[in-house]
Amino acid sequence: MLTHLNLLNFALADHLAIDIEQGFNVLTGETGAGKSLLLDALSACLGERTDTNYVRYGTEKSDVTAIFSYQADSPEALWLKTHELDDESGEIHLRRVIFATGRSKAWINGRPSSLSELKEIGRLLVQLYSQHSQQQLLEPPYPKHWLDRYSDFHLPAQAVRDAYSIWQKNIKMHQAALDAQATRLQRIETLERQLEELEEVISIDYKEIEQEFDRLSHHEHIMQDCSYSLNVLDDSEQNITQELSSLLRRIESHAGRSEQLSEIYNSMLNAQSELEDATANLRQFIDRQSFDPERMEQLNAQLEIFHRLARKYRTQPELLKIEFDEWQQELQKLHQLEDPETLAEQVELSQQDFLNKAQHLDQIRREAAPPLAKQLTEQVKQLALPEAYFEFRFDPLEQASAEGLSFIQLLFTANKGIPAQPLARVASGGELSRIALIMQVMNAEKTESEVLVFDEIDVGISGGTAEIVGRLLASLGQHVQILCITHQAQVAAQSDQHLLVKKLQTDPASSTIIELEEEQLVLELARMTGGVEINETTLQHAKQLRQLKFQHS
Structure with missing residues (x-):
């Protein structure tokens, strides 16, 4: 899990050292305070693209370090051992220095490393979900990818892609043999004459x-x-x-x-x-x-x-x-060069192998789809969509592809008695954001990463719906570490650790992040629900929100 972040001259941060706890961590603050500061710094340590805006004004470079703990039998432990980067500390230190000139340097456990290596280890450590993830739902391949990921169909899906590739390769070889047959003997004679002359x-x-x-x-x-x-x-x-x-x-x-x-x-x-x-x-x-x-x-x-x-x-x-x-x-x-007849047999055999694997994948996908759609339906109903209904539709492809035999769509309706239609066609923006949130939470339950980051995924929800989202994230936080930027007091109230971003009136401007004690936490919840003016009503409401967490713990 992520245990510590150290920011030096990074964007609005002068010098910040933040300890991150296990469980459900939220990050809040007023608009413009710099809530994305922590996630931008973490992304830089994970090898994502940076620019000179990350270098604090008036300085030559920014320096960010993220420290993770890990288990001896984890995928990241194997990666470190393979790259000879493991040590006895049981920690992973990812460091990124960004220069005002635009260049950057990276280190893993003190050894200079490439950005591709940072990205490799980063994908094992952290999964990031953003408010823009709902747009993925509108992309045609998404339902199939989500079904495969949730149902752990990676290996059979990869086997289909590999078999398809071999089949297509054999087709090309067979065609090449047919094309070459006419000129093959003539070319052989020419080559033999040239070789004899040079021998x-x-x-x-x-x-x-x-x-x-x-x-x-x-x-x-x-x-x-x-x-x-x-x-x-x-x-x-x-x-x-x-x-x-x-x-x-x-x-x-x-x-x-x-x-x-x-x-x-x-x-x-x-x-x-x-x-x-x-x-x-x-x-x-x-x-x-x-x-x-x-x-x-x-x-x-x-x-x-x-x-x-x-x-x-x-x-x-x-x-x-x-x-x-x-x-x-x-x-x-x-x-x-084999004769075309032999290659034609190989084409037929590889085609049959592909079809066998593709039919198996199609079958297990069809079997997994109904219970998954039912589970998604039940989860989404909690978010003020009581008549929500989902189902997967499998339409046979005219021509088989590396992705299988069927085009898979996710159908949805929010109204009783109205048939389900393709999600992209009938879901409103608010419905899409809630569906995306639930699908991300369901995905997170299946991930091997120990750190999940949710960047304002609760945009477009409020009230009781936001409270349910908070409970979902808090429940998920019992198994993995969660970092969540949120504007919703109902979500923040469920946190195990509450980090507040504040802008300081320095010259140049700067931001800081502080961990809130219980009393400070209630005041921040009151600000989130009632605005700048905190009165007894908003304060009492904030305390009630916080009490809900302990009632459901």
Whole structure:
């Protein structure tokens, strides 16, 4: 779970350190106070996109750290071990630094990490639900995805996608074999002729013979320059080797008198050793050299062959070997190319495998749909929709796809005696927000993440409906940690921890987040229900809302 957030120069926050408790945590505050501060900071630590607005005005960078605790057998523990990021603390430290220039850096448990790694571990730790999630309900794939997620059909759905992919791949291979059959023999003959022409020449290293030919072409000049160099180094009366020995004797006599002279003497001594080795190697090189006219002719002939073939195949002489290898691979593939009849059998087999898996998935989806629709109906009825009714409709697809055999729609009606219609067609905005909220809560019950974040998902509800939502979230908070931004006092009253965001009149402006004690909490609930002026009536109502939490605990 999330245990701590530390914000330094992040947006309106100067320096905030917040401890987060287990259970149902709410975040409230007046409009413009900066309620999104905490969630924006958390999102930054989870690898989401940031911008320079997150850097507090007048500073060079913002620095955010989120600390999570985790269980030894959890998915995030396995991820940390796989990436060699686990430690003995039993904690996960996610840190993000955002610079005013737009750049950012990230760390996981102190090690520099990529944003993709932050996102990977973030998806395991936190699930985020926002007030905009209701728009997802209007997207055609959503009912199917929601059904699969709630019913844990991930594996059979993935098996269908994989089988469909293999089937389509086999179809393409079969068509390619049909297309290639006409030109296959002709291409094989061409490749074999080209390979035969290059077979002898590619056994020779072009760069080696080019270098050897160049050396023989300049043999006379090389020998003249090498002989002159050897004479200056060692053979003349006043050669460099003797002169250096004389210099060494002179410096050696004074080396003990100066540390700097001693270092110079050692450097010269090393240079003498290097020079002696070079002289010996040069003498050996000269002794081994000989000019071979026949070898030069042979090399010239080989180079001419290389250049002729390079011109013929429109490449560079040194690249002929690469061309040869590529032609060999192509020829091998053409020889291995299965005939169309064999591939047609594979198409049929893979199609049947896909259909078997797709029919199984379709069947379990149809079996799971009615009880899930019934459960959704009962949950939504609590939110001032007493006549709500849901059902899933399965329409066979004209052509099977990677997603299965049926197009799945969620049908809805809010009125008794009126047939259910596709949700996007008949649900009002207020109804959609309540349905989305319940579907998100039901999804949250199935998630493996230990932290669930709800960002103003209770927009559009109030009164008794908001109280029921609060109870739902509080009940969910007994199993996972919940962070919820809310404007509803009825929701906030059910919290285990209440965090208040306040804007401070500093220059520049800043925000702070404080944990409310019970008395402060009641005052905040009164403000949420009654506005700026808190009187005895609003205060009494706030106390009653808070008492409801303990009555239902």
